Amino acid sequence: MDYRLTDAQREWRARARAFATEVVAPRAAALDAQVDPAAAFSWEIVEAADERGLRLAPLPPEHGGAGTDFLTNAVMLEEIAAADMGIAVVLAQTWKFAQLLMELGTPDQRDRWLPRLAKNPRGLMAASFTEPEAGSDNVLTYAGVDGGMQTSATKVDGGWVLRGKKHYISNSNRADVLLPFARTDPNAPVKDGCSAFIVAGDHPGVRFGVVHDKMGERLANNSEIFYEDTFVPEEDLLGAENSILSDVARLLRGSNAYAGICTIGVARTALTRAIKRAKVRVQGGRPIIEHSVVAAELGDLWAKLEAARTYVYRAAWASDHADPFDPKMAAAPKLVASEVAFEVTRHSLEIFGGSGVMREVGMEKLLRDATIFLHSDGTNTIMRKKIAADLAARTDEQLDLLWDW
Numbered sequence: 068m069d070y071r072l073t074d075a076q077r078e079w080r081a082r083a084r085a086f087a088t089e090v091v092a093p094r095a096a097a098l099d100a101q102v103d104p105a106a107a108f109s110w111e112i113v114e115a116a117d118e119r120g121l122r123l124a125p126l127p128p129e130h131g132g133a134g135t136d137f138l139t140n141a142v143m144l145e146e147i148a149a150a151d152m153g154i155a156v157v158l159a160q161t162w163k164f165a166q167l168l169m170e171l172g173t174p175d176q177r178d179r180w181l182p183r184l185a186k187n188p189r190g191l192m193a194a195s196f197t198e199p200e201a202g203s204d205n206v207l208t209y210a211g212v213d214g215g216m217q218t219s220a221t222k223v224d225g226g227w228v229l230r231g232k233k234h235y236i237s238n239s240n241r242a243d244v245l246l247p248f249a250r251t252d253p254n255a256p257v258k259d260g261c262s263a264f265i266v267a268g269d270h271p272g273v274r275f276g277v278v279h280d281k282m283g284e285r286l287a288n289n290s291e292i293f294y295e296d297t298f299v300p301e302e303d304l305l306g307a308e309n310s311i312l313s314d315v316a317r318l319l320r321g322s323n324a325y326a327g328i329c330t331i332g333v334a335r336t337a338l339t340r341a342i343k344r345a346k347v348r349v350q351g352g353r354p355i356i357e358h359s360v361v362a363a364e365l366g367d368l369w370a371k372l373e374a375a376r377t378y379v380y381r382a383a384w385a386s387d388h389a390d391p392f393d394p395k396m397a398a399a400p401k402l403v404a405s406e407v408a409f410e411v412t413r414h415s416l417e418i419f420g421g422s423g424v425m426r427e428v429g430m431e432k433l434l435r436d437a438t439i440f441l442h443s444d445g446t447n448t449i450m451r452k453k454i455a456a457d458l459a460a461r462t463d464e465q466l467d468l469l470w471d472w
Contacts (some may be wrong), residue, residue, distance in 0.1 A: 083143035096429060099286065108241060114189065173302075197235045202235075205257055216231075220264065251308055272295055334415075337415035342356070372408070393472065402447050408440070
């Protein structure tokens with residue numbers, strides 16, 4: 068098996084690394100420290116990403132991108148997250164929902180909405196999914212019609228009317244194009260009764276509420292969205308009616324690889340700093356890396372992080388190549404990466420001793436950021452349940468072949 072990156076992938080990594088070190092890193096700490104969560108967002112950084120060809124990289128050239136694949140995108144996100152997770156999330160959200168629009172959109176939808184994104188150097192995307200009473204309930208295999216999102220889309224002459232509230236939505240208050248998810252069949256369980264639509268961020272029927280004050284990943288805004296009798300013309304239904312959740316599972320199979328690699332980027336920075344600190348911090352007459360207990364801990368942390376990192380890259384590669392795609396690969400990599408990254412970041416902070424919790428050192432920011440994906444993009448409890456459900460559904464013969472890939 069050839070694990071080497073291609074020349075093109077190395078070029079994209081270099082581009083992302085330069086963006087991270089030259090644009091993101093110098094601004095991240097000050098933006099993270101803003102008291103007002105909305106002020107932690109930077110249009111300057113978004114515009115710099117646009118200038119460097121990163122904002123819409125996965126889209127095909129005719130729509131303003133470069134046609135980068137899931138693995139290349141993961142390589143770039145790791146570099147960006149190593150400077151700041153929030154900026155990586157801002158781009159990852161736009162990438163995956165632009166990809167969804169590209170895959171599911173009709174030729175007319177692509178011709179109308181993708182040029183809008185491409186022409187706007189601040190053009191970002193968001194998909195509104197989570198609601199105050201429906202988070203994990205949206206992805207559980209629950210057959211009751213009372214579970215899952217309750218935002219409704221009612222058919223009227225010429226289109227649909229959306230009514231409901233979403234919250235915790237990444238990029239929402241900053242998005243130029245929104246993909247709202249809503250119940251189009253109130254008599255079906257959520258997995259069989261939801262559809263998605265394409266709506267402009269400045270649509271008069273869309274109102275943004277509170278920007279949530281998060282503990283980490285602060286450079287990415289998350290906010291409430293209110294759909295208040297929002298009319299959507301019939302031609303802006305995305306994909307087939309009532310099928311969006313199945314379509315998302317099929318088309319965004321690399322989404323959790325994006326989430327997983329963002330946590331790896333944070334942990335990579337934390338561990339690198341810890342190793343450098345251990346080489347110069349002298350206690351007991353010698354650098355602490357020469358004390359066996361510290362050396363052994365750093366060795367364990369590196370091994371765990373590198374194993375998780377390799378697994379996420381495999382998941383991203385599988386999203387590009389595997390046929391059929393193993394559904395567990397849309398859950399397990401994020402589960403593994405987020406928990407390993409949290410452990411690595413927490414222990415890396417402890418290498419700094421008392422200074423680790425001081426804000427001016429920067430380690431506590433990394434720990435706050437590493438905490439986010441323990442629940443974001445689906446809680447890890449739900450990731451475990453999805454994996455177990457797939458295992459339970461397999462025959463004995465299929466289980467005997469479980470390790471073949």
